[in-house]
Amino acid sequence: MMVEGRQGVFEMTRLARWWFAPAPAERLAALRIAVGAYAAIWMVAQLPELAGVARLPASQLAAVGVIGVLHAPLPPAVVVAIAVATIALLLAFTAGAGYRVTAPLAALGLLWTLSYRSSWGMVFHTENLVVLHVIALACAPAADAWALGRGAGEPPRGPGAGHGWAVKLLAALTSATYLVAGIAKLRLAGLHWLDGDPLRTQIAIDNLRKALLGGATAPLAAPLVAHPAILAALSIAALAIELGAPLALLGGRAARRWAWAAWAFHVGVVLTMNVWFPYPLTWVAFLPLIEAERAVAWPARRWRRAISAS
Incomplete structure (x- = not known):
């Protein structure tokens, strides 16, 4: 004991x-x-x-x-x-x-x-x-x-000042939203989701509603509805991405690969249902999974160089 x-x-x-x-x-x-x-x-x-x-x-x-x-x-x-x-x-x-x-x-x-x-x-x-x-x-x-009001020569607080837990929290929130979506699919459709029929029905109904209401339909909706085998593969991939979201918390290469897979998933949603999730599509949702300071510092450096050269 x-x-x-x-x-x-x-x-x-x-x-x-x-x-x-x-x-x-x-x-x-x-x-x-x-x-x-x-x-x-x-x-x-x-x-x-x-x-x-x-x-x-x-x-x-x-x-x-x-x-x-x-x-x-x-x-x-x-x-x-x-x-x-x-x-x-x-x-x-x-x-x-x-x-x-x-x-x-x-x-x-x-x-x-x-x-x-x-x-x-x-x-x-x-x-x-x-x-x-x-x-x-x-x-x-x-x-x-990088905050307004901090002195120009004032150094940032060191890495031991309690910033790591907050980055982990944001990463966990990103991961959790996808994991919950995957669990919801299994609760609603069970393993039947894997044969592609629920996704096929969802794509067909969503695009039919858009067409009847005069909205824009997705470019790949009609071709994919006619190919159940492809939809079955896409259903398995979507569920794997969502249930595999906790892998993003491992950081490093695993996090980057999962983030790109999730981004591709959202591109697929646009192409099949014309449903846009701007937050992940712009990659902002996935920044907690990588070294975000590099992603933000790079455009800032380019901007400063452009200003200096003008």
Whole structure:
């Protein structure tokens, strides 16, 4: 019994060492910049739709998540004002300005605004992961480097300052969203999913609905529906990618390979159903799995060189 207890303590200690392994402050800062910039741009793009949703009849409100505290819709001007304030907070979040105040407020504003958008008859899930990432970053010391207000000569806090756990958390959130999607497929369709018929039906119905409503259909939908064997292979690949998401937590080559496979999966969704998930398609969702500081620093260096040469 004592041996089992010691083994359990050892395993927990090893897990803690992995979870809290040091990471550069610049890596977490790079994630703050990339995720914050994406969220701000996404919010700007959603403003017209939010303004339209805010004018829908009150009878159509079906509160989702935090919006459950409302008993009636907010005035349209208030909805737009909250969205604009959230964009401003996200810009401060991205810059790392007043981070201890602006980051939690930006996360709350984003959660509120996108929940409100989903409370009018259709629950959107394309932006769930970005909201989770912003919330996680708001709870982390993500402004210890590359932040507005830090002195030009002030060095970033060292890798032992507690940045590694936050990077791991963002990576775990990315991994978990795909794992949950894979488990949901098995719960709904079981092993029947592997023969390709559920995917074939999903592609056919989705594109038929788009065609009837005058929307754009996917370019590969019709050809693939006529080839069940290909759809069976794609079904197996999709499930393998989703259930294999925890491999991304291994880091290194395994994480990069899984991320590219997941990105290809989303390209396939566009080509077969014309459904876009911009967050992973732009690769921002997968940045926690790699050395994100390199991805952010490279365009910054190119920008500085272009400015110097002009």
